[in-house]
Amino acid sequence: MINGELLPIIRPSDDAGLVYVGGIEEDGMILEGSVNSPATGETYKIKNGYLDLLKARTGAHNVANLTNFLPGAGRAYEPLWRVRSLSLLTGEHFPIERELEIITGLVRPVSGGRYLDLGCSAGLYTRSLATEPVDAVGIDISPSMLKEAARRARDIGAKPSFIRASAMKLPFAGATFTGAVCGGSLNEFADPSLVLRETRRVLERGGRLAIMGILRTGTPRGRRLQRLLSTGGVRFLDPDELRSLLDHAGFEPDPLQRYGPIFFAGATRRA
Numbered sequence: 453m454i455n456g457e458l459l460p461i462i463r464p465s466d467d468a469g470l471v472y473v474g475g476i477e478e479d480g481m482i483l484e485g486s487v488n489s490p491a492t493g494e495t496y497k498i499k500n501g502y503l504d505l506l507k508a509r510t511g512a513h514n515v516a517n518l519t520n521f522l523p524g525a526g527r528a529y530e531p532l533w534r535v536r537s538l539s540l541l542t543g544e545h546f547p548i549e550r551e552l553e554i555i556t557g558l559v560r561p562v563s564g565g566r567y568l569d570l571g572c573s574a575g576l577y578t579r580s581l582a583t584e585p586v587d588a589v590g591i592d593i594s595p596s597m598l599k600e601a602a603r604r605a606r607d608i609g610a611k612p613s614f615i616r617a618s619a620m621k622l623p624f625a626g627a628t629f630t631g632a633v634c635g636g637s638l639n640e641f642a643d644p645s646l647v648l649r650e651t652r653r654v655l656e657r658g659g660r661l662a663i664m665g666i667l668r669t670g671t672p673r674g675r676r677l678q679r680l681l682s683t684g685g686v687r688f689l690d691p692d693e694l695r696s697l698l699d700h701a702g703f704e705p706d707p708l709q710r711y712g713p714i715f716f717a718g719a720t721r722r723a
């Protein structure tokens with residue numbers, strides 16, 4: 453589903469926004485149907501709960517990206533991994549509620565604002581944002597994840613928008629978001645520095661960014677595991693690299709919050 457008010461700012465290529473062609477609409481949300489780019493003549497479908505801007509392209513750059521396309525990946529992701537991921541990785545009791553409280557505290561949602569979830573998977577952060585009086589938008593490249601994200605949002609009566617698009621080429625006009633969040637995806641993006649530069653472009657001046665991710669570990673066992681995961685395309689940053697990436701992309705980073713190998717980074721878009 454997609455909020456019809458977003459259409460004028462959605463730019464699949466560097467052209468003007470999209471227009472609604474037809475389908476099923478409810479309270480300003482397009483549940484199913486088609487939209488069109490008057491600039492290119494291209495039509496895009498809204499189906500299975502999301503607007504698909506990638507069509508036949510996968511948007512994937514590595515094996516890690518492709519694992520999110522496996523049948524059942526979306527359904528299994530939150531119950532099998534996500535709800536316990538931070539407890540397993542930090543070795544302390546780290547429920548989802550605590551994580552969401554930290555992310556919300558870092559992004560500081562402003563009533564009436566528009567917020568972007570980068571690499572939203574099954575939509576954990578998008579749903580959390582959608583409980584605030586804001587417009588929440590989740591993007592991901594995986595159809596399986598987006599379908600599940602839309603299903604989970606529907607189940608709680610939340611109305612975020614979901615778009616299949618790459619975070620490395622955000623399909624939005626500049627300075628159109630109040631803030632952005634990113635849970636674990638920075639480790640999976642093929643070019644995290646490009647994603648951060650794109651995020652800066654779409655954020656308004658002073659816009660906030662909140663990221664949760666996994667740092668490069670120092671333990672021999674952790675290093676072996678991270679080396680193995682790196683062969684599939686997952687990358688692990690150290691705190692200095694992360695600060696430098698944020699700085700070069702045009703963000704003023706807050707002090708990093710660390711819980712074992714997990715970090716929470718807040719940052720403000722510089723003018």
Ligand SMILES: C[S@@+](CC[C@H](N)C(=O)[O-])C[C@H]1O[C@@H](n2cnc3c(N)ncnc32)[C@H](O)[C@@H]1O
Nearest residue numbers: 520571572573576592593594618619635636637
């Ligand atoms: C670690 S998961 C994200 C978890 C999710 N943010 C959460 O908090 O539950 C990484 C996600 O990033 C997505 N992804 C990878 N590369 C992407 C890209 N270039 N653009 C958008 N999404 C991408 C994957 O499909 C996957 O769903």
